[in-house]
C-alpha cells in the first residue's frame with residue numbers, strides 16, 4: 001500500500017508493535033554462534049528471561065513460532081497413548097488439542113462455550129475420578145487469544161493438589177507472558193509455553209518452554225520420538241550459553257533488549273499498565289453499548305478484549321473499514337466466532353495515547369460501518385485514564 005503518513009496501528013493481539021529500542025538492538029551484525037561474543041549474549045538471555053516467567057528453573061529458547069513450543073511441551077513429557085485433560089476454552093485450546101492428538105495422545109476435552117476459562121472444580125472432579133492416574137497432564141491456555149478470557153492458573157494448581165493427583169501442569173502463556181501476572185514457580189507449573197511476538201514485544205520467531213524439575217525428569221523417561229525439540233540436547237550447551245544448532249542470533253539481541261525494558265519498568269508495573277488499559281477498553285465497549293465476549297469479570301483478559309457485534313452485522317466488514325480508513329489492524333473472530341467478534345489488542349509496547357488512538361479508530365469505524373452503537377466510548381476511556389486508572393492502579 002502507498003505511504004499515507006503516520007504509523008500503522010497494529011492492534012491485533014499479537015504480533016504486537018515492536019519498539020524502536022528493540023528494532024535498533026537487532027540491527028547488528030550476525031556473529032559466530034560458537035564464539036565468545038555469542039556466549040555472553042546466550043548467557044544473558046538464558047538467565048535474563050527467567051524472571052519474566054517467574055522462575056529460577058531452566059527456560060529453553062527455540063527458533064520457532066509458538067506452535068513449536070506447544071509441540072516441544074508435549075513431545076518432551078508425554079508418551080504415545082498417554083491421556084491428558086484439556087478444556088475447550090477457545091480456538092487455541094482446540095488447536096493445541098489437535099496437535100496432541102497427532103502424537104497419539106488421548107485427549108479428554110471438556111466442552112466449553114468460548115466465554116469462560118477453565119473450571120477448576122471440573123479439574124478436581126476429573127482428577128478425583130482418575131484413581132488409576134491414567135491422566136498424565138492437565139493442559140490449559142492461560143490467556144485465550146481467540147476470546148479474551150483468562151484461566152486462573154493458581155486455581156487449577158490448587159485443584160490438582162486437592163485431588164492429590166500427580167499429573168503435570170502444562171500452561172500456554174503465548175499471549176499472556178509479559179502482559180498478565182504469571183508465576184511459573186510459585187504456581188507450580190511444570191511446563192510454561194510462550195512466544196516472542198506478544199508481551200515480549202519482539203517479532204515472531206522465538207518460543208519458549210520453562211521447565212520444572214518434575215517435567216525435566218519426565219523428559220528423561222518418556223517414549224515420544226523427537227529430535228529438534230529435545231530438552232536434553234539443549235540443556236548441556238545452554239549451560240555455557242550455547243545452542244545445539246544455529247540460534248536466531250538477531251532475535252536474541254532483541255530479546256536481551258526486551259528483557260532490559262521489562263526489568264526497567266518492573267514486572268508489577270507492566271502488569272498494572274496492562275490491567276489499566278484493559279479496564280479503560282472495557283469502559284469504552286460498555287459505553288458503546290456493545291457486549292464483551294468474556295462472560296466472567298474475574299476472567300477478563302488484560303491483553304486483549306473481544307467485542308461482539310450485534311446480530312445481523314459483520315465484524316469483518318468493520319475491520320475492513322477500519323483498516324481502509326484509519327490504517328489500523330484489529331484481530332478477527334476465529335473459527336466459530338468468525339464475523340461475530342473483533343478483538344482489540346492492548347498489549348506489549350502500549351501507552352495511554354496508543355490506547356486513545358486505538359479506541360478513536362474503533363469508534364469512528366463503528367460509525368462508518370453503520371454498526372448500531374452509542375458514541376462516547378473513547379470519552380469513557382479518557383475519563384478513566386485521566387483519573388489515572390483508580391482501581392486497576394491500586395491492584396499493582
Ligand code: PLP
Pocket residue numbers: 014065066067068092141143144145146172173174175195204
Ligand atoms: N497459543 C496461543 C494462546 C496463541 O495466541 C497463539 C498464536 O496466536 C498460539 C498458541 C500459536 O502460536 P504461533 O502462531 O506463534 O505458532
